[in-house]
Amino acid sequence: MSGVAFHRPRSLDEALALLADEEARPLAGGASLVAMMNARLLAPAALVSLREIPELRGITDEADGGIRIGAMTRHCETAAEGRLSGTLGVVRAAAGKIANPPVRNMGTMGGSISLADPGADYPAALVAAGAVIEIAAKGGSRRLAARDFFVDWYTTALEPGELVAAILLPQPRDGDGLYHKLARVAGDFATVSVALSAASDGAVSVAIGGCGPTPVASEAANAALSGRLGDAQAAREAGEILAGLADPVDDVRASAGYRRLVIPRMVVEAAAAAAQPARAA
Amino acid sequence: MSDTCRLTVNGADSTVAAEGDTTLLTVLRDQLALTGAKRGCNQGVCGACTVAIDDAPMRSCLSLAANCEGRAILTVEGLERDPIGAALQRAFAESGAVQCGFCTPGMLISARRLLAETARPSDDAIRAGLSGNLCRCSGYRRIVDAVRRAAQELSR
Secondary structure, X not given: OOOOEEEOOOOHHHHXXXXXXXXXXXXXXXXXXXXXXXXXXXXXXXXXXXXXXXXXXXXXXXXXXXXXXXXXOEHHHHHOOOOOOHHHHHHHHHHHOOOOHHHHHHOEHHHHHHHOOOOOOHHHHHHHHOOEEEEEEOOEEEEEEHHHHEEEOOEEOOOOOOEEXXXXXXXXXXXXXXXXXXXXXOOOXXXXXXXXXXXXXXXXXXXEEOOXXXXXXXXXXXHHHOOOOOXXXXXXXXXXXXXXXXXXXXXXXXXXXXXXXXXXXXXXXXXXXXXXXXXXX | OOOEEEEEEOOEEEEEEOOOOOEHHXXXXXXXXXXXXXXXXXXXXXXXXXXXXXXXXXXXXXXXXXXXXXXXXXXXXXXXXXXXXXXXXXXXXXXXXXXOOOOXXXXXXXXXXXXXXXXXXXXXXXXXXXXXXXXXXXXXXHHHHHHHHHHHHHOO
8 A cells, every 4th residue: 555645636726735745746647757656766645636627728819819828738739739830830849749649648738848858849849939837836826938947957947836837828920830859769759859930020949959958049049040041051050059059968869979960950951941931730 | 535436447437446656557457357458668658558548548557547537448348349449459350460469459549549530541640640559579560451451441
């Protein structure tokens, strides 16, 4: 008998009250949490299921034209969401590349970003899309830019007892958003990923995943690419900037040197793909 | 907080013993004697534990039984009464798509969802739909053949 308690709160307030206990863990889709429990990496004394909390559900339109993705939104739902078009297509594309169909039916955006696995797909995509993370706490909620939310290896800006409530995306603009993922095999975590969001007016935002503790992005790289998406030399320069800022490690997927080598090539490829006119969604 | 929960599996309700950290896979195999779902990796990678929860294929090794209350669970044992499931079972047998059989229950659950969503999937779509189910025996070719065969039979 493990004695692990299981709670089913019906509201965000109820969940936050339960999570004030340091021994309690929030349970979203379970795709990562239960895997870690099965591997004996974690042994929470209590689990707080977020399944029944309406405030965490749904993809809704915001008054300012932006899109609010509830923390409990599953990857399959995000991957099928037509409102994530134009510049926001990067988020939709990333969702469709996560793991495999059964895992996409279970895993949630809130749960995934809370783990902040450096090889995961959302962090780079959310940084490229200019996402803002809404955090719920007992004292009230707060918002943080995605690039400030991902702090270090498996570390976010969440304080104990806090929860991701929603991910806020800006209004989708005409343009393109794509996510390229280099992996050893389909379904694996990224070895290197490129998330690119390009508006028709020329503004470009790019971020690299899998090459350090947090997504790699820079205003200088964005500036090098903006208005020059079809220019391979500009894309190469942007890629070199990002490769210089990356802090990859040697791991089972690739060496740090390989990753640094591949970053500029993938940025060139992604920029060329985004520059294609009338690209299929 | 309780150490039992009510599960609906293949249309039947049961009350099972479940701590907070008891997985659905453990409950299915150890308490309900539904040993079709297999514990291959216990990490959600191999797909041998795949069952359908509210019609969506999911990893029973990563599902906590207590979190499945009020949801409809379908395992391979429940497929013969499902038109798509039954067609797939026949096609797998006729196509020689079963070698050791360890991946088969999970493959059938994933394939059922694929054919429910797409009546005549291309081979690429079949492979994508089954991309969460690993097979160490077959090289996948006869599994893809079986799904194509079932799709043809169902859409006649």
